[in-house]
Amino acid sequence: MLDATAPHTDHRIAALLLHHEIDQFNARYAAALDAQRLTEWTEMFTPDAFYLVTSRENADHNLPVGLIYCEGQGMIRDRAFALENTAMFAPRYLRHIIGNLIVHSEDPNGDIRAQANYVVLQVLFDRPDATLHQVGVYHDIFHRTATGLKLRERRCVYDNLLVPNALCLPA
């Protein structure tokens, strides 16, 4: 097996492996949310993670509010617990599609900056259509840990300023 961190490995192969690793991470992230396995979703973050869902309008004006604003994995776990155990919303299916991954840089301390476009389609049970619920970009910082890549930061910046009714599950 190729060791992407070995000094003799061609840097292009290392970049390709890293790109693939993040791509796989994003696919697993989408699968966890699509299956509404929110506990699994919370474990994809580091303990100090920042998770934000905000509009492009706010991001462009450097305004800090988020529809979801979680400082730390504890708040991410609280959100997952609340959605699974207390929140009232109509049942629905979601489908996250993540693509156009760009890996910007990898720091020596194990932080990897990347971005990817995302789309969330939503199906309500009494409607024939899947509606475009979110379209945006993830601005990410991944961190390499002993148990693989984790998200240290995911800022979900959505383009559709007018959210259709409610964002009941994470982006």
Added chain:
Amino acid sequence: MNDGPPPPRDPRYIWPAEGLRRVPDWVYTDDAIYQREVERIFHGRTWNYVALEAEIPNPGDFIRSNVGPTPVVVARGQDGAIHVVENRCAHRAAEFCRELTGNTREFVCPYHQWTYELNGTLRAVPFRRGVAGKGGMPADFDMTAHGLTELHVTTHRGVVFASYVADMEPLTDYLGPEILREFNATFDGRRLTILGHYRHSLPGNWKLYHENLKDPYHATLLHTFLVTFGLLVAGNKSLMLTDATGRHGVMASAKSDAKVAADVQGEMRAYKDGMTLAEPRFMDFIDEFDSPWSVTMATIWPNLIVQREMNTLGIRQIVPTGPHEFIMKWTMFGFEGDDEAMTRHRLRQGNLMGPAGFLGLEDNEAIKFVQDGMQRVPNGEHVVELDPQTAYGTSDTLISEAAIRGMYRYWREVMDL
């Protein structure tokens, strides 16, 4: 109202015999009723919220807004005065301002470059005299008669309101002393800082949003997040306040550390003794207001909600788009002098509200369910009987619908129905 004798009563719009204890579906679903609301309420004798002054601090700053469904632009002139004009060119009706916010010296309609001052005065019409003596406007074309429609403006504690009516009473009288006191408790003189916006559509009638915040009964039942963690209980000190007319309201409650009484627990299906959050600090209340209440939700007729949910503060502006849907624009704010820790506390606490908020998403879903119910099983009526000791208006029990009855007493008067 000022528009002559009332039209003959249409049998479709007969109010139920029970009076205010019933609200018929047509109030929420009928297009003619909606059109009448636009005319008599949003374009009638009301002060409509349009912006916060902090959003347009400098001369030339503008922000798009709405009065009812009608798009307007709110701009600060070079002299510092705030103007509200319809976003409709006087020439060919183009909605000329397309940016959400910006700074400009003048408004130029992109279609034919008719140019307006920020107060709506028409300043320039290209080729007004034609070319080489041919074409152009009539010689007697009166520039002063073709400005943008300008609305009447008032401000209070940094909040900007507009009205189509020239002789509106002052805002302080419009609110009445009880509501003004709560309004001033939130807008306490500190300068506002804008933290950002949320926008969402909501497939329900716009009045359902007022009613949701005049319905303290739902708070401990729908919002089980609060109940599960023992954060809000039906025994908390609370008040459902309305003004003398019934159009405005404030739902107020005081955070309590008291344990949930056993008899109350039984009624609240969600309560789980001993359940705790991993990060309970986001529910902390930092007492920064001169008020006995830690939470106030003010419904200012017809299009404004002022949210003071402990330390997460926001404006919600209702923009109706028809009987079955409205748009909600939220402007979240803090105060100058907030340190970074306070700002972050407000932002963390913001998880309670908005279209992804623990409480906010539930309100949006519940209101959608109500509209769905009326559209799919039509021609029914709503039962609003709680708290019969109070016919309508202010009530000191959470288990009350008296404020909803008060709102409809007023609505029927204005709508002549």
